[in-house]
Amino acid sequence: MKHCRNPLHCILPPSILESIAVNGDAEQRAWAVGALGRDHAIRLARVENAKVRGDGPREGADALAVRGAVKPNRVIRDAAGTENVNGEVVRRERQKVTGDKAVDEAYKGLGDTFAFFNDVFGRNSIDDAGMPLRGVVHFGDRYANAFWDGRRMVFGDGDGQIFRRMTRSLDVIGHELGHGVTEDEAGLEYFGQSGALNESMSDVFGSLVEQHKQGQTAAEASWLIGNEVWTPGIKGDALRSMKAPGEAYDDPLVGKDPQPAHMKKYVETNQDNGGVHINSGIPNHAFYTVATTLGGRSWEGAGPIWFEALRSPALGTRSSFQRFAEITVRVAQQLHGSASAEAKAVFGGWEKVGVPAPKP
Amino acid sequence: MNVTRSIDTSALEAPQAHEVERLISELDLADLARRSPLRGGGADRFQYDLSVQAEGRRYDVTIAEDVAPPELKELLAWMLQHDAAA
Numbered sequence A: 001m002k003h004c005r006n007p008l009h010c011i012l013p014p015s016i017l018e019s020i021a022v023n024g025d026a027e028q029r030a031w032a033v034g035a036l037g038r039d040h041a042i043r044l045a046r047v048e049n050a051k052v053r054g055d056g057p058r059e060g061a062d063a064l065a066v067r068g069a070v071k072p073n074r075v076i077r078d079a080a081g082t083e084n085v086n087g088e089v090v091r092r093e094r095q096k097v098t099g100d101k102a103v104d105e106a107y108k109g110l111g112d113t114f115a116f117f118n119d120v121f122g123r124n125s126i127d128d129a130g131m132p133l134r135g136v137v138h139f140g141d142r143y144a145n146a147f148w149d150g151r152r153m154v155f156g157d158g159d160g161q162i163f164r165r166m167t168r169s170l171d172v173i174g175h176e177l178g179h180g181v182t183e184d185e186a187g188l189e190y191f192g193q194s195g196a197l198n199e200s201m202s203d204v205f206g207s208l209v210e211q212h213k214q215g216q217t218a219a220e221a222s223w224l225i226g227n228e229v230w231t232p233g234i235k236g237d238a239l240r241s242m243k244a245p246g247e248a249y250d251d252p253l254v255g256k257d258p259q260p261a262h263m264k265k266y267v268e269t270n271q272d273n274g275g276v277h278i279n280s281g282i283p284n285h286a287f288y289t290v291a292t293t294l295g296g297r298s299w300e301g302a303g304p305i306w307f308e309a310l311r312s313p314a315l316g317t318r319s320s321f322q323r324f325a326e327i328t329v330r331v332a333q334q335l336h337g338s339a340s341a342e343a344k345a346v347f348g349g350w351e352k353v354g355v356p357a358p359k360p
Numbered sequence B: 001m002n003v004t005r006s007i008d009t010s011a012l013e014a015p016q017a018h019e020v021e022r023l024i025s026e027l028d029l030a031d032l033a034r035r036s037p038l039r040g041g042g043a044d045r046f047q048y049d050l051s052v053q054a055e056g057r058r059y060d061v062t063i064a065e066d067v068a069p070p071e072l073k074e075l076l077a078w079m080l081q082h083d084a085a086a
Helices: A007-011 A014-023 A026-052 A101-121 A170-185 A192-214 A281-294 A302-311 A321-336 A341-352 B014-025 B029-035 B070-085
Strands: A074-078 A088-092 A133-139 A146-148 A153-156 B047-054 B057-064
Touching: A074 A101, A088 A101, A101 A133, A101 A153, A101 A170, A101 A192, A101 A302, A146 A170, A153 A170, A170 A192, A170 A302, A192 A281, A192 A302, A192 A321, A281 A302, A281 A321, A281 A341, A302 A321, A302 A341, A321 A341, B014 B070, B029 B057, B047 B070
Parallel strands: A074 A133, A133 A153
Antiparallel strands: A074 A088, A146 A153, B047 B057
């Protein structure tokens, strides 16, 4: 849910601070960026301080933002081949390895994803308030999918002919948890362009979780989503490719990757909630382009720009690609400077995929 | 990724054809078609596009798996199993 997170924004519209952050002199920009960014530190400090506070606030506690002090609270349930998401709890936080691969992969993957969001963005779980990470494995009968149901991540075992179990893929786990973060921060409606942005944010998060875990640079990353879930007989690298949308798979049984890499090939359809998994290829490729243009670690370059754009009060629940592009350019300017290499790279990424954005 | 299944009851053995007709009769296709598309919650759920030609009428239904009634899931399961057997 969108809400007024900072009383300062209630008095001054974010647009005024954003304008100062872009157009002011160095001192003015630093103040405005600090005011906009203080929101995040304040929220994190509030969570931390709520845990340590006894009868009253500790002196100076509200000024603190302690990274890395929080831990995940993982709960893994076994659906045992049914569609019951409230099955037996088979592994809780700090409990030992069970020997069930799906259980242990889900447990580890949720932990890696939690660590990414906390280490990189100072975020305490999906809702930034310590929400338990609920995973359900062995869902359904040969169920070839994984999904976020609004409260938990659910993983099937695959059919063994086309798909393997979904917990094999860390970026899939990061993708599903990413939907929870997007729901919490932006509530992007799961239809049309806003839905494709929702899907793209999850692919961004999933890919960054994988890169962060592997310590990869943007140049070293595969930029593939779900490269561990096809069975060996399927002619495909992955479910999707952020580097080359449309080229992830081409197989007589499952068909060809339908993703476009440019707005000229945008797919108008009523299927797939207006093509949310199809047209996500466009913002995916924009992010890949920005990340590789900037070089280095994607979670330090393009990642924070995209994350802050997701959190921007200017991002509506039905935002279009163009609206999101505009916000990412503004965020890059706020964080790095009006004519910075970062702002130019963001503009270039959207230009590459045919989405209009303000030129820095 | 799309997975497609198609059944022509005139090409089935009588017991199988009767089973499909029974499963379809359990559905209120007119109501589902009228309310289509029926979207669910969450993300990355399966979505089904069902087209039924029966008694001179056609019904097109688009529905997310989490809001699909049990009778529809039963029909879909039969279609998947039938294709696997073939």
